[in-house]
Amino acid sequence: MATTNQLQKKLLPRHISLMAMGGAIGTGIFKGSAETVSLAGPGVVVAYIFAGLLLLVVMGAIAEMAMVYPNTNMKGFVRKAFGPRLSFITGWLYCILWLAVCIIEVVVAGSFLQYWLPSIPLWVLSLICSILLIAINMMNVKNYGEFEFWFAGIKIAMIIVFIILGACILFGIIPSGQANYLENFTSHGGFFPNGGTSIFAALLIVMFSYGGSELIGVTVTEAKDAEKVLPKVIKSFIFRIILFYTLPILIICGLIPWNQLTNESSPFVQVLSMTGFPFADHLMNFILIIAVLSAANSGIYGCTRMMYSLADEGEGPKIFSKVSKNGVPVYSLLVMAVVLVLGSMIALVAQDQVFTLLMAFPGFIVSIVWISICLAQIKLRRSYPSNPSFKLWGYPYISAFTAVVLGAIAITFVLNEANRISIIACLVIIAVLAILSIFKFKKDI
Numbered sequence: 001m002a003t004t005n006q007l008q009k010k011l012l013p014r015h016i017s018l019m020a021m022g023g024a025i026g027t028g029i030f031k032g033s034a035e036t037v038s039l040a041g042p043g044v045v046v047a048y049i050f051a052g053l054l055l056l057v058v059m060g061a062i063a064e065m066a067m068v069y070p071n072t073n074m075k076g077f078v079r080k081a082f083g084p085r086l087s088f089i090t091g092w093l094y095c096i097l098w099l100a101v102c103i104i105e106v107v108v109a110g111s112f113l114q115y116w117l118p119s120i121p122l123w124v125l126s127l128i129c130s131i132l133l134i135a136i137n138m139m140n141v142k143n144y145g146e147f148e149f150w151f152a153g154i155k156i157a158m159i160i161v162f163i164i165l166g167a168c169i170l171f172g173i174i175p176s177g178q179a180n181y182l183e184n185f186t187s188h189g190g191f192f193p194n195g196g197t198s199i200f201a202a203l204l205i206v207m208f209s210y211g212g213s214e215l216i217g218v219t220v221t222e223a224k225d226a227e228k229v230l231p232k233v234i235k236s237f238i239f240r241i242i243l244f245y246t247l248p249i250l251i252i253c254g255l256i257p258w259n260q261l262t263n264e265s266s267p268f269v270q271v272l273s274m275t276g277f278p279f280a281d282h283l284m285n286f287i288l289i290i291a292v293l294s295a296a297n298s299g300i301y302g303c304t305r306m307m308y309s310l311a312d313e314g315e316g317p318k319i320f321s322k323v324s325k326n327g328v329p330v331y332s333l334l335v336m337a338v339v340l341v342l343g344s345m346i347a348l349v350a351q352d353q354v355f356t357l358l359m360a361f362p363g364f365i366v367s368i369v370w371i372s373i374c375l376a377q378i379k380l381r382r383s384y385p386s387n388p389s390f391k392l393w394g395y396p397y398i399s400a401f402t403a404v405v406l407g408a409i410a411i412t413f414v415l416n417e418a419n420r421i422s423i424i425a426c427l428v429i430i431a432v433l434a435i436l437s438i439f440k441f442k443k444d445i
Contacts, residue, residue: 025155029245030268030291032205033252034261040202041193042185042253045246047202048209052242055210057402058370059238060392061377067388068380074373075309081376085437088315090372091306092433097211097365098303102336103343105296106130110344112289116282123344129293130340137300137333139326144301151294158287159244166251166271181254188257203409204363204416209245211366300336307332315440364419364426367410374403 036044065077072080075094079087110126117125136147168174170181185191192198252267255274261267266288272280308329310316320332378396392399414423 025152025159025241025244025291025295029159029209029248030155030266030288032209033249034267036202036205036209037249037253037258037261037267039194039205040198041189041191041258042250043192043196043199044202044206045249045253047199047206048245048249049242050199051203051206051210052238052245054370054402054405055241056238057392057398058373060390061373061399063390064388064392065377065380067390068384068386073305073309074369075306076313077376077380078372079313081379084313084315084441085434086372087313088310088437088440089430089433090369091310091315093365093430094369095303095306095310096429097362097369098299098306099336099339100361101211102133102296102299102303102340103346105292105299106133106340106343107346109289109292109296112285112292115285123346126344127341129296130337130344133293133297133300134333134337134340136297137304137336138324138328138330148294148297148301151290151297155287155291155294156244159248162268162271163247163251166248166255169271169274170251170254184254184257188259193258200409200412204413207366207409208363210241211362300333300340303336304329304332307335361422361426364410364413364423367406367413371403371406371410374399374406378403 036047040047062074062077066072069077069080075087075091078090106129107122107126109129110122110124113125113129114120114122137144139147165174248268252261252271255271256267261270266284268287269281269284272284277283307316307320308323311318311320311332320329320335322329322331324330377392378399381395413419414427416423
């Protein structure tokens, strides 16, 4: 089964861009937007733009380092900058991040399927979703990239349609019962009804929403001419990701008073129902299923490739570096399959409690991973073996400022009582990884 230990360079620029969007555009926008709006009102759009600017710096740092160090992913940048111990911790944290996210996504996908199939147990539907995703990830990387391209493309097309329909209602092109929707931006307590500090509280969820964008830094080792195409892909990607988050939020807040949004259904469903479209609930349910499966699909890719990278550089069990003739890290994928099956079983026993435990993992770990990328760029820039054609502007101040802000966000995660159990679990995992790294790399101390 395992014939070679090399990944295949078959991902095209459009695959890379859509895969990263697939990881970043999921439940965070379709369902999580209701929670962010409830925290900060219409002004939450500022949080999305600000987090997008932080992401722009992180992605710019990845592009710059990828041009100098071809065939090196984001964990490899951390290794070159700070050695194997920090690389070991960052890499396994990233795997744990995606393990947690993928469990959440497959169970959520199962719950959405129950809307049509209420008689089938949730764990069965979640298991079916897991099997489908594992099968997709067994394809060679080019076919996988093509599949995810269309997977992610469907939900992006839905967002575009939503923006167009919402704008038509907002500006009176599609008639409705209200005369002036624009008043919803300033009435009901104003643009920042809960004060300016509410923006920072919303950032915690926004970070979870944007998490997955850094997958571009994982695809480097399977991308054609990565050092040439990556800067272009990242520039267009950042523009799209901010638009696909901020425009829908503005439309939602314009059409529905921020304090009337409920968590019972997606804000997208609430807006689509205003158009009079008779099957809005079924259409939106389909899109939600595609969205969460796409996010999980990207997550499985990111986790298995990170496991491969860890094993390939001696930071994980060597067996994880074995790949099939299709170029798939089969044993890494097997671990992912086992975790997803176990995750599906969660629906049998403690679905709500596990969600509470897992949901804070992604935002906190994403903050740490992004900080590592910024610090690696600051450290490595001074000793580049070649001069890249693309350089992140404002060195070292922009990168340092971004790292500090991300550090503040991570500290806020720790101090938030609602995340107490999750953060304790995160800190325990980090401590265990730190101890393991000390013993594994004694000669580097």
